[in-house]
Amino acid sequence: MQYLPCGIYHEYYQQDHAWWQTRFVIGKMILLGIFIFYILPFWGGLYWVGVATLTIYTIMGALGVQLLIGYCGQVTLGHAAFIAVGAYTATLLTLQLHLPYLLSMFIGGLVAGLWSVLFGLPSAKVKGFYLIMTSLAAQFVTVDFILTQYVSQIGGRGQAFSLPPGSITIGPLVLDSDLKVYFLGAVLTILLTMGLANLLRSKVGRAWIAIRDNDIAAETMGINIITYKLMAFFVAGFIGGIAGAFWVSTLAALSPEHFQWFWSLWLVGVILIGGVGSIYGTIFGSLFMVLIMEGLKFIIIPLTPVYPALTMKFLFLKEATFGLAICLFLIYEPNGLAYRWWQIKNYFNLWPFSY
Amino acid sequence: MPSDHFGPIMLKVNDVSMFFGKVAALSGVSLDVREGEIHSIIGPNGAGKTVLLNCINGLYHPQKGEISFKEQDITKIKTYHRAELGISRTFQKIELFRGMTVLDNIRLGRHIHLKSGILSGFIYLGKTAKEEIKTREFIEEEIIDLLEIESIRNKTVGMLPYGLQKRVELGRALALNPKLLLLDEPLAGLNLEEVEDMARFILDISQEKRWKVTCILVEHDMGVVMDISDRISVLSFGNKITTGTPSEVQNNAQVIEAYLGEEDLYATRR
Numbered sequence: 001m002q003y004l005p006c007g008i009y010h011e012y013y014q015q016d017h018a019w020w021q022t023r024f025v026i027g028k029m030i031l032l033g034i035f036i037f038y039i040l041p042f043w044g045g046l047y048w049v050g051v052a053t054l055t056i057y058t059i060m061g062a063l064g065v066q067l068l069i070g071y072c073g074q075v076t077l078g079h080a081a082f083i084a085v086g087a088y089t090a091t092l093l094t095l096q097l098h099l100p101y102l103l104s105m106f107i108g109g110l111v112a113g114l115w116s117v118l119f120g121l122p123s124a125k126v127k128g129f130y131l132i133m134t135s136l137a138a139q140f141v142t143v144d145f146i147l148t149q150y151v152s153q154i155g156g157r158g159q160a161f162s163l164p165p166g167s168i169t170i171g172p173l174v175l176d177s178d179l180k181v182y183f184l185g186a187v188l189t190i191l192l193t194m195g196l197a198n199l200l201r202s203k204v205g206r207a208w209i210a211i212r213d214n215d216i217a218a219e220t221m222g223i224n225i226i227t228y229k230l231m232a233f234f235v236a237g238f239i240g241g242i243a244g245a246f247w248v249s250t251l252a253a254l255s256p257e258h259f260q261w262f263w264s265l266w267l268v269g270v271i272l273i274g275g276v277g278s279i280y281g282t283i284f285g286s287l288f289m290v291l292i293m294e295g296l297k298f299i300i301i302p303l304t305p306v307y308p309a310l311t312m313k314f315l316f317l318k319e320a321t322f323g324l325a326i327c328l329f330l331i332y333e334p335n336g337l338a339y340r341w342w343q344i345k346n347y348f349n350l351w352p353f354s355y
Numbered sequence: 356m357p358s359d360h361f362g363p364i365m366l367k368v369n370d371v372s373m374f375f376g377k378v379a380a381l382s383g384v385s386l387d388v389r390e391g392e393i394h395s396i397i398g399p400n401g402a403g404k405t406v407l408l409n410c411i412n413g414l415y416h417p418q419k420g421e422i423s424f425k426e427q428d429i430t431k432i433k434t435y436h437r438a439e440l441g442i443s444r445t446f447q448k449i450e451l452f453r454g455m456t457v458l459d460n461i462r463l464g465r466h467i468h469l470k471s472g473i474l475s476g477f478i479y480l481g482k483t484a485k486e487e488i489k490t491r492e493f494i495e496e497e498i499i500d501l502l503e504i505e506s507i508r509n510k511t512v513g514m515l516p517y518g519l520q521k522r523v524e525l526g527r528a529l530a531l532n533p534k535l536l537l538l539d540e541p542l543a544g545l546n547l548e549e550v551e552d553m554a555r556f557i558l559d560i561s562q563e564k565r566w567k568v569t570c571i572l573v574e575h576d577m578g579v580v581m582d583i584s585d586r587i588s589v590l591s592f593g594n595k596i597t598t599g600t601p602s603e604v605q606n607n608a609q610v611i612e613a614y615l616g617e618e619d620l621y622a623t624r625r
């Protein structure tokens with residue numbers, strides 16, 4: 001539930017449905033748009049564009065996890081598998097069949113969605129722990145077995161598909177600079193985020209939340225639980241697939257390395273820190289994790305001349321920080337960053353009567 | 356009131372038995388519910404009333420017997436499908452979506468009437484937006500007005516007092532626009548004023564032209580049951596003792612015996 005600023009009332013039901021309900025919010029959104037599409041890319045420098053691109057990729061990846069865990073109550077620890085399926089499908093279609101990149105991306109999303117449904121099928125029968133095992137199976141079967149052993153061998157390329165510069169194009173536009181990739185990612189992320197938020201406030205999304213909260217009541221109200229769970233797996237897989245297909249455009253070579261199990265775990269960490277069951281939470285969590293890791297690099301790099309061992313240990317430090325961050329959040333901020341944000345916002349909306 | 360003035364049989368429960376292990380929660384229960392009536396089911400604690408409702412709406416599958424709804428055999432049909440046919444219900448132990456607002460809970464009751472899918476929901480503009488606004492209008496005009504819950508529509512359900520939660524649950528069940536409504540102890544735990552309101556709502560739902568919903572009412576409050584029921588079936592230890600009008604049931608020797616030790620029929624809970 002959200003409070004509107006004092007003195008604002010709606011006269012039509014339509015207004016309750018508007019995305020941005022007051023002029024003030026519209027203003028904020030315009031500023032955000034200017035920041036994303038003008039200030040950051042043109043004034044921020046390549047370093048920040050890179051950081052932003054990674055954040056965007058994390059958001060797209062985490063959206064599916066958020067949908068499954070946060071909105072439908074289906075715990076998954078193998079989402080990187082579906083991101084990988086999207087990436088590989090899009091790459092194969094682009095390199096082997098010379099399909100346009102955006103079309104390949106879309107098909108990549110569909111294939112990843114269907115692949116996700118396949119591993120979602122057990123959710124019809126099992127819950128909780130057993131479902132987590134299924135999602136682990138998705139991870140290892142897909143990435144460590146099928147992609148590594150078989151798909152990577154297609155076209156005799158060995159371990160990785162190289163993506164020579166210029167192989168990824170949108171119409172006449174060649175995606176050959178970090179800036180162009182960033183713009184594509186920003187547009188995709190905005191579309192996917194808004195689309196998912198829309199979905200969550202319509203029939204399908206409400207059914208997911210109902211299944212999460214009380215599956216008996218949901219079924220009594222006419223919700224076909226199995227169908228809707230599978231729909232959640234499809235949409236989560238689709239969004240993951242698009243994320244993977246997008247990530248391809250940042251790479252010089254695609255290999256299963258990019259989709260290891262730790263990435264699945266990482267995405268779950270993102271939503272835990274950002275806030276489970278919140279779209280904002282997905283965004284905040286991604287920002288937080290990416291920035292913390294950049295901060296870590298920032299601290300470590302000046303220290304490496306003194307302690308050269310740190311370079312070797314960076315991966316270890318990264319994982320330790322990840323674990324520590326999650327523990328701290330679970331203890332001190334169990335509702336995630338999104339909840340804090342909501343409190344601050346309402347404080348100002350209700351100000352000066354915010355007691 | 357002669358029961359003849361009701362319509363055709365809407366729900367037929369035929370020789371239904373349900374066992375949990377060796378315990379027979381229902382043994383060979385048969386009853387029929389006619390269109391338009393308020394059919395109450397009473398009986399001591401543990402008589403099998405809730406189990407019977409669960410069988411009717413498909414949460415339990417009886418080992419023996421058939422249930423048909425509007426002359427269609429629904430014994431093997433899934434719960435969600437029975438909802439689509441027009442069977443809705445409330446629960447003895449409230450089963451709301453506690454984290455959602457009142458409006459969203461009631462919106463869920465509209466599920467079977469909405470058409471938006473993944474793609475149209477993703478885009479939202481146009482079809483889905485129109486559908487959502489129509490849903491909102493329906494809920495405001497038909498449900499919120501009727502149940503007098505204007506002031507709490509945007510509140511989170513889990514934070515509401517018990518009596519209001521019961522009301523919201525009724526609202527959600529009604530939003531489905533049911534033909535048959537199963538009410539499992541809607542008055543339990545309510546205070547006197549709330550009991551009167553709730554009884555009035557049930558009568559409205561049953562009698563108002565707009566609704567005309569057939570109701571099966573499981574309830575311990577004999578005062579209300581005798582007042583508003585058209586017919587009453589009595590269960591005891593999983594057996595149906597009798598079905599009849601309130602006065603017939605009150606004078607039935609077996610019923611009085613089943614309730615022996617529970618003081619007078621009228622004395623309960625008030």
Ligand SMILES: Nc1ncnc2c1ncn2[C@@H]1O[C@H](COP(=O)(O)OP(=O)(O)OP(=O)(O)O)[C@@H](O)[C@H]1O
Nearest residue numbers: 375378380398399400401402403404405406407447
């Ligand atoms: N899921 C279950 N598993 C095992 N036994 C059950 C189950 N559900 C009900 N029973 C048993 O079936 C019998 C009937 O229970 P039911 O809940 O239908 O009683 P009731 O008539 O609704 O009573 P009350 O007035 O207390 O609600 C009880 O003996 C109960 O213990």
Ligand SMILES: [Mg+2]
Nearest residue numbers: 404405406447
């Ligand atoms: Mg009961």
